[in-house]
Structure formats: C-alpha cells, structure tokens
Amino acid sequence: MGDKKKKKSSAKTLQTAREAGNFGKKILASARTAAEEGKPIAWSMVDWWLGGTIAKAMGVELCYPENYGAFCASVRRAEPYLDYAESDGIPNTTCGYARNCIGYTRRLQENNFVIPQDAPGGGMPKPLFLLACGAVCDARYKWFQSLGRYMNVPVWTLEFPQTGVAEYYLAGNKEENIKFMVQELREFVSFLEKLLGKKMDWDNLSERLDTIFKTHQLAHEVDILRKSVPSPAVNTDFWALMIPHLYLPDDPEALEFYKRVYEEVKYKVDNKIGAIPNEKYRMAFSELPPWHTLGLFDEFAEKHGIAFVIESWNYHAPSPLPESEREGITDPLELIARYSYHKFNESAPTAKKYCMDPTIFTAPYLKWVEEYKVDGLFCHPLMSCRPATYTLMHLRNLLMEKFKVPSVVVEGDIVDLRVFNEEEAHAKIDAFIETMDYYREIRRKEGFGW
Amino acid sequence: MTVIKGLARAEQIYQDREKRAKELKAEGKKIAGYLCCYPPLEIMTSLGYMPIRIMGEMDEPLTEADTYLPTVMCAFYRSVLDVAMKGRYDYLDAFIGAHACDGAERVSYVWRSYLKSPCSFYLDIPHTNHAAAIEFFKKQLFYLKEELEKTAGKKATAAMIKEAVTLHNKQRSLVRQLYELNKQDPPLVSGSEMLQVMIAIMCIPPEEGNVLLEEVIEEVKGRAEGPKKKKGRILIWGSLIDNIAFTKLIEDCGLNIVIDDTAIGTRSFWIDVDETEDPFDGLAIRYLDKIVCPRTFRDTKNTRMEDLDNRFSYLKKMIKDWNVNGVYMNIIRNCDIHGYEISEVRDYFEEMGLPVLVIEQDYSTTALEPLRTRFQAFAESIN
Numbered sequence A: 001m002g003d004k005k006k007k008k009s010s011a012k013t014l015q016t017a018r019e020a021g022n023f024g025k026k027i028l029a030s031a032r033t034a035a036e037e038g039k040p041i042a043w044s045m046v047d048w049w050l051g052g053t054i055a056k057a058m059g060v061e062l063c064y065p066e067n068y069g070a071f072c073a074s075v076r077r078a079e080p081y082l083d084y085a086e087s088d089g090i091p092n093t094t095c096g097y098a099r100n101c102i103g104y105t106r107r108l109q110e111n112n113f114v115i116p117q118d119a120p121g122g123g124m125p126k127p128l129f130l131l132a133c134g135a136v137c138d139a140r141y142k143w144f145q146s147l148g149r150y151m152n153v154p155v156w157t158l159e160f161p162q163t164g165v166a167e168y169y170l171a172g173n174k175e176e177n178i179k180f181m182v183q184e185l186r187e188f189v190s191f192l193e194k195l196l197g198k199k200m201d202w203d204n205l206s207e208r209l210d211t212i213f214k215t216h217q218l219a220h221e222v223d224i225l226r227k228s229v230p231s232p233a234v235n236t237d238f239w240a241l242m243i244p245h246l247y248l249p250d251d252p253e254a255l256e257f258y259k260r261v262y263e264e265v266k267y268k269v270d271n272k273i274g275a276i277p278n279e280k281y282r283m284a285f286s287e288l289p290p291w292h293t294l295g296l297f298d299e300f301a302e303k304h305g306i307a308f309v310i311e312s313w314n315y316h317a318p319s320p321l322p323e324s325e326r327e328g329i330t331d332p333l334e335l336i337a338r339y340s341y342h343k344f345n346e347s348a349p350t351a352k353k354y355c356m357d358p359t360i361f362t363a364p365y366l367k368w369v370e371e372y373k374v375d376g377l378f379c380h381p382l383m384s385c386r387p388a389t390y391t392l393m394h395l396r397n398l399l400m401e402k403f404k405v406p407s408v409v410v411e412g413d414i415v416d417l418r419v420f421n422e423e424e425a426h427a428k429i430d431a432f433i434e435t436m437d438y439y440r441e442i443r444r445k446e447g448f449g450w
Numbered sequence B: 001m002t003v004i005k006g007l008a009r010a011e012q013i014y015q016d017r018e019k020r021a022k023e024l025k026a027e028g029k030k031i032a033g034y035l036c037c038y039p040p041l042e043i044m045t046s047l048g049y050m051p052i053r054i055m056g057e058m059d060e061p062l063t064e065a066d067t068y069l070p071t072v073m074c075a076f077y078r079s080v081l082d083v084a085m086k087g088r089y090d091y092l093d094a095f096i097g098a099h100a101c102d103g104a105e106r107v108s109y110v111w112r113s114y115l116k117s118p119c120s121f122y123l124d125i126p127h128t129n130h131a132a133a134i135e136f137f138k139k140q141l142f143y144l145k146e147e148l149e150k151t152a153g154k155k156a157t158a159a160m161i162k163e164a165v166t167l168h169n170k171q172r173s174l175v176r177q178l179y180e181l182n183k184q185d186p187p188l189v190s191g192s193e194m195l196q197v198m199i200a201i202m203c204i205p206p207e208e209g210n211v212l213l214e215e216v217i218e219e220v221k222g223r224a225e226g227p228k229k230k231k232g233r234i235l236i237w238g239s240l241i242d243n244i245a246f247t248k249l250i251e252d253c254g255l256n257i258v259i260d261d262t263a264i265g266t267r268s269f270w271i272d273v274d275e276t277e278d279p280f281d282g283l284a285i286r287y288l289d290k291i292v293c294p295r296t297f298r299d300t301k302n303t304r305m306e307d308l309d310n311r312f313s314y315l316k317k318m319i320k321d322w323n324v325n326g327v328y329m330n331i332i333r334n335c336d337i338h339g340y341e342i343s344e345v346r347d348y349f350e351e352m353g354l355p356v357l358v359i360e361q362d363y364s365t366t367a368l369e370p371l372r373t374r375f376q377a378f379a380e381s382i383n
C-alpha cells in the first residue's frame, strides 16, 4: 500500500515541459489571490476557449476542477475525495474528476468555505458561479449542477453543438451551428453582466483572442514538428505542455513560454535529437492519461524504445482558423464560436473520406497514424470516464481495417488509482511489441508508407 | 377465429416487437427506427414512415458489443448496438440517431459507421431549453424532415405534419387516460401490463396504437380481476425499463407500480405538442423543453428550493395525484445523466417523507434475481 501511494511521475524529456507545471500552480494561486482580494472567481470546465475567455475578459479568475482532479491524482491524493463523494451517494462509476471535485466541495462546505489546510496544491476557493460546458460529455454540466447540494451558486451551461459527419455537410447547417453558438455566447455575456454588475470589456476580449491565436499557432507548429523521426517530444511532455495552451492561451506569459517550447522542439528536430534515446516504436495514445502513473511511459521508453508520438486529441490546439472563416468577422463572439467549432470539426473531411463517424475522438487519429508513422495505438479505456472511452473500440477497428495498425488495450482511470494494474500494463506492452513488428511487415508488404 | 384485443394484443406485440413493422414493410411501408424519446414521431408519420423505438434486449447475452463498445458504458446502449449488429434492425429504411445523452450520441455514430440504412440522420439536441436552443433544434428538425423526404419519395407539408400532431396527441391523451386508472387503489393496470402496452404502441403505427389503447382502457375499466391491493404504491424514476421480467420482480415483492417517470413510460407521452401555426415551433418546444429528463439543463434559479422545484415539482404532483408511498430510483449502470441526479432527487423525495430505494442495475435479466431481497426489504419499509 505504501508503495502504491508513492508518486510515479514522469521525468519528461523537454526542459520546457518540466517547467510547464508552474502554469497549473499559477492558476490555483491566482484564483486564491483574487478571492482574498474579493474579486470574482468561477470554476470552469474545459470549454475549448468558448466561454472561459469571455469570463476572463470580464475580470473573472478561473480554476478548472478537471485539471484539479488530474493534479490531485498526480500527487496521489484524490482517493479521500473520491471516497467522500461516494459516501454521499455519488455512484463510483461517475467521472473521477467529478467525484474528486464533489468530495472537495463537500469538505469546503463543511469548513464554511474556508479552503481546508490540507487541500492539495493549496485548493480552489469558493466560486461565484460555475461555468459548465455541453461539449463532449454530460458529466461536464450534470456534475456542476449536482454541486447545488453543497453550495448555492448559479451554473451556466455553454451550448456546444455536436454535429454528425453527414450533417456537417448539409447545406447551411454549419452556419446554423455557428449562429446558435454566437447567440448562446451573447446570452452568457448578459448573464455575466448581470451577475457582475458591469459591462463586457470587448477590447480586452479581442486582445485575449489575438493572444490565443498566437499561442495556439505555436502549439500547432510544435505538433507538426512532432511528426519528425525520431520524435522530438513525447506524450508525457505534451501532457505538461498542454496546461498553458488549454487553460491559459490568452495569457501573454503562455505565449512567451510557447516561443521557447517551439525553439526547444525545433532545435531537436533540426539536430535529429530524439526525445528518447533509442526510438524503435512509435505509438499513439488515446485518450486521457493515467495521471497517477505517468512514469510508466518512461519505463516503456527505456525498456522497449517506445516513443508516444501523438495523443489525446481533445487536448490539442486546432490548426489555425482558415482565413476564409476569419475574413470580415468583426464580432469577437463569432470568432470564438467559429474557432471552437473548428476545433471539433476540422477532421470532418477525414471522417467523410472513410465513411465513418464521429469526428470527435476518432477521425483525427485516422490522419495521425499516417502523418506520425504510428506503429500501434495504446487504448486506455477509463473506468470512470465514458466520453473519452466510448469510441476506443471503434477506433481500434478502424485503424486495423484501414491502416493495419494494431492496438493494445490497457484499462485504467484518470484519477482512480485503485482500478489500475501496473504489472498488467507492462505485461501487455511486452507482448504487444511482437504484434507491432508483425504489422509493420504487413504494412510494408501492402505498400503503406511506414 | 378469435381476434386478439386489448391487453392480450399488447402482450403479443410486446413478445414479438418487430413483427408488425416487418409485415408492413412487406406491404411496401417504410420503417424508421429511432433512439430515445427525442426524434419527433410526427415528422416520420407525416412522411409515411412507421416509427419504431429502438430498444435493447435484457434477455440476450452480449456477444457483439465488445467489438465496438467498451464495457464501461451504459449497459442499455451496449445491448442496443449488440442486437443491431446481430441484424435485428437490418430491415430499417431509416435510422434516426439522437444526442439524447452521451451514450445515445456515440452509439448513433458507431451504429451508422457499420450499419448503413437508405436514410440515416443524427439529430443533435441542445443541452439547454434556452430560446436559441429551441430555435436551433427547430432547424435540426427541419433537416431531419428534408433527409427523410429524400427516401420517402414525398414532401411533408405543414398540413401533413399538423395532422400527424393531432394523431400523436390523441395517443398521448389515451396514454394519460390509462395512467389515470392507476390513481385507484388497487390500480387497474399493473406495472408489467402498462410496460407491455407502452412498448407495443412504440412498435406499431400510431393509428393502430390508438385503437389498442382504446381497447385496453375499455378492458381494464370493466375488469374484475386487476392487480391486488398491496402495501406499496410506488413511482419508478430514472433510467428506462423495457422488460417485464423486471417489473414482475418488483410487483412480486408486495409493490404496485402505479406511475413512472421513465423514458418508456410517461416521459414519452405526458405532454402534448401544441398545435402551432408553424408545426415545427410546437415540435421543437415540446421535444426539447417540455419533455422533462435530466439530460436537459435548466438554468439555476435564485434559491435552492426554487431550483429544485423548477426541476422536480412535477414529481411532487405525481406523488400526490397517484397517492404514492414509495419511490424506486432505477439506474442502469453507467447512466451518467441519472447518476449525477441521484442525490438531489433522493433528497427531494425523502423530504416529502417517502422511502426511497436506489439500485444501479446491469440491464440483464440474469442479474435480476439478486435484487429480489432488496425490493422485499423496501416493501417492508413502506408504511
């Protein structure tokens, strides 16, 4: 048990990745400082820059309970919160991040909303409102709604339409989706103005958007650089680097930081320096990581020469919004809507090409396996997160059928260490090496490019 | 030859759910299969499609699902895809998937990646009942109509849709009349009979469903031998039930199921579509806003009590009107939509002084028997 509790973090291969964790600390610290100064705080779901940017432009400081869940798991201190949520009737099948947050909120309430001394990472202060989001997952609004049992704060749910592939191509439908998102963002602005008693700062919002586009452009270019062989960075680097581009891309500090990330990765590519010393196999990882045991991937690298070259579609910055979509758009809300929608639907042409659904979580990998010369897919079905798990089996069928790329399934969880078996993961990867060799040969014979 | 009518006919349809659809298909009628209670039946009906609700099979071991879906997802939707992959719904002319919840959404995607029907539509359903969401949903319904028209070989005019609204509203009204009969003690219809009738009318054309409902109402009104009086008059809340093995087990334990708030039950029929000038207005409002399911987020109200009442006061009314003295909260394992709601709804019922039983179950008849003792104990706890 003592050993199980021991932190098992990854050493990471990029210097910038080792520094990126500071952005996580900054999020929590800024929220606490703001709370002390009496400024508005909100807890927000990851919303692909839809509403969070607007709230920040209105002077609201945000913390992210999903990220907090990942953090608590990474320092192996989530279990008490999970237990505490479950003991209040929350099924143990619900999202690990949610149970972590529900358990935390229950404690916070019992402590009269003073952050408990022992809260990991210093804790999240009580919010003025909760910013939920309809994208990808029902838990991301149902869980915030369920917090009403512990604190009486309003929940705003951001609409994020989910378009099927065929429907994406129906005449006018994409514009209907954008129109709807813009209308909803306008409603959100009204909600905020009423709640905060002040007017929206449109200039601030435009500035933030500009910074987001710049930060993401760099993050996207880093993704492109990662196509190089050997791979200049791996999944564990990415999962640290994503904190600034997922949560703080509008922060000038994140933009400056990403310039350094780009430089570091570019240098490695130019000098053919691999992230891991002896890259033999290139794997993709889908979808959310076992935050509690990231060191596992270092072990796979050392033992088998496996470089995880691409991962977690959901966390990546999209390609830049095409000029045709930006041209003539003066309303920042429309620009935001177009950008977020673009993130979710930019792989629609790939999905259409292969006659499959959905674009989310699935189609991007059909592009990636070729572009990143992937030998195998690591599927990580999560015991407590269905949205990032639903399509994994479908994805592995597609990769085998279309590209002769095999996959290995290792069950686990984002937060809940109790359902993860490290030895089994090792045994499965040991056996998978031969499978990857076998299919490399098949792909060669069938004329695939890698 | 005796004509089978009423409850016996409902049982017959329940036992062989696709039979009528296949007969009609052989006669040249088109059949549209749909998920959950959100795709408007009126649009299908107006275009000459017979709507059939896609269901799983609690009796059937899952042999195909694992190839396409992970084990940790909603057991009902795993079963839905399992039976579909085994060919149960191969005869469909149209498949209408829906973003009712994550499970329905992803199964819609996976379904149509492998099973190709002449017409296939994925209906996106917003998460809120905001005005813009209703407007957007209305537009999506219009797309659904246009896609169905391509294979229906005809166009649906406003008049045709209005006619279908009237037909389906009649069905809703008959369903409500039938539930009304359960306000008596003992109720006139058992939970298992009710479930058979609900499933039957979801598997036959609405005109035939209406005749069936009229027959059932007449039959039970005059029956001498209905359900026996029992200690418990319960409401079932939560994930759907589509197999009478489950309701029978509950009723065997000294409980009468008098009313429900589930998707193969009142949620699908409780509220009419308003007969609006533009029928799409009435449809969008009814299907997005007026169906009350935890999948739709309703903006937080000023106080906690107001918020809870805004979301659950219809339950209070059901409890009072049907004189309910216990609540069974049915959760299909991994159903997040209901899972997150458990604590709040349980508190709400308990504050009304009602005993509550919460069970997460695996949507499998082989896993039912171990639940018997829990229902027995629950029945004991009811005063």
Ligand code: SF4
Pocket (backbone or CB within 6 Å): A066, A095, A096, A097, A098, A136, A137, A138, A139, A140, A288, A384, A385, A386, A387, A388, A414
């Ligand atoms: S996507 Fe998964 S991890 Fe994220 S909130 Fe939803 S259930 Fe939790």
